[in-house]
Amino acid sequence: MTSSKPHQSKTQTSHSNNTPSRSTGLLPPLNYGLPPEQHRRYTLVLDLDETLVHFDQKRRTYKPRPYASRFCAEMSKYFELVVFTAGLKDYADWILDDFDRARHIRYRLYRNSCKFKRGVYVKDLSCLGRDLSKTLIIDNIEDNFEMQPDNGINCESWFDNPNDTELARYEPILRNMALSNVDSVCDTIRAHFKFTKSNNCASPIKRGSSAPHAHTASPMKRALKPAAGAFGYSMAPSTRYSLAPP
Ligand SMILES: [Mg+2]
Numbered sequence: 001m002t003s004s005k006p007h008q009s010k011t012q013t014s015h016s017n018n019t020p021s022r023s024t025g026l027l028p029p030l031n032y033g034l035p036p037e038q039h040r041r042y043t044l045v046l047d048l049d050e051t052l053v054h055f056d057q058k059r060r061t062y063k064p065r066p067y068a069s070r071f072c073a074e075m076s077k078y079f080e081l082v083v084f085t086a087g088l089k090d091y092a093d094w095i096l097d098d099f100d101r102a103r104h105i106r107y108r109l110y111r112n113s114c115k116f117k118r119g120v121y122v123k124d125l126s127c128l129g130r131d132l133s134k135t136l137i138i139d140n141i142e143d144n145f146e147m148q149p150d151n152g153i154n155c156e157s158w159f160d161n162p163n164d165t166e167l168a169r170y171e172p173i174l175r176n177m178a179l180s181n182v183d184s185v186c187d188t189i190r191a192h193f194k195f196t197k198s199n200n201c202a203s204p205i206k207r208g209s210s211a212p213h214a215h216t217a218s219p220m221k222r223a224l225k226p227a228a229g230a231f232g233y234s235m236a237p238s239t240r241y242s243l244a245p246p
Pocket of ligand 1: 047048049050051139140141
């Protein structure tokens with residue numbers, strides 16, 4: 001990516017004028033406007049910063065996480081993909097218009113769709129207008145999905161490791177989840193992750209912050225995490241789950 005100037009998105013957002021009136025949440029109804037062959041039963045919500053990409057503030061550009069683009073392409077075959085970021089719209093669109101040129105990501109939600117609680121922008125999945133038993137989120141900040149902890153996978157933060165395999169490791173689990181037509185994504189997450197303890201906490205950002213991108217994990221949080229490649233989901237801000245051994 002060479003341009004450093006944010007530009008307007010041409011893709012559909014949650015605030016599109018085409019949003020049907022019968023929508024009961026931030027998003028239009030599931031599969032709205034899609035032909036049957038493109039219908040999906042599940043919704044996969046993806047965080048942006050340090051989950052799919054990392055923004056380099058010095059160079060004013062971003063780098064995609066290894067395998068992130070391929071991950072989105074593959075997951076779009078089985079899930080409705082939604083990016084839900086605490087970043088500002090112009091910033092997120094500037095990245096996503098380049099990162100997702102093939103438009104695998106159907107909807108984008110920004111900071112203005114988050115709830116501000118105790119200094120953290122929280123992503124309340126119950127506001128999406130989706131069946132929560134068919135909706136999951138991948139986010140590097142577990143506080144961001146504290147309102148639906150059973151629906152969240154707390155991935156390792158990515159900054160610059162070229163050998164990162166986090167998303168590639170998720171792929172078979174999520175594909176099998178979709179192909180198995182599970183009744184609840186929470187059951188699948190619980191079945192594949194085991195409980196571990198940590199004292200991780202996110203670095204809060206203040207309301208009205210001019211930072212265009214979301215808060216990032218503190219160095220302390222990274223240091224406290226398990227060995228490279230481990231990942232998990234959390235049921236509370238002070239707990240953490242990691243992948244269970246086969
Ligand atoms: Mg993030």
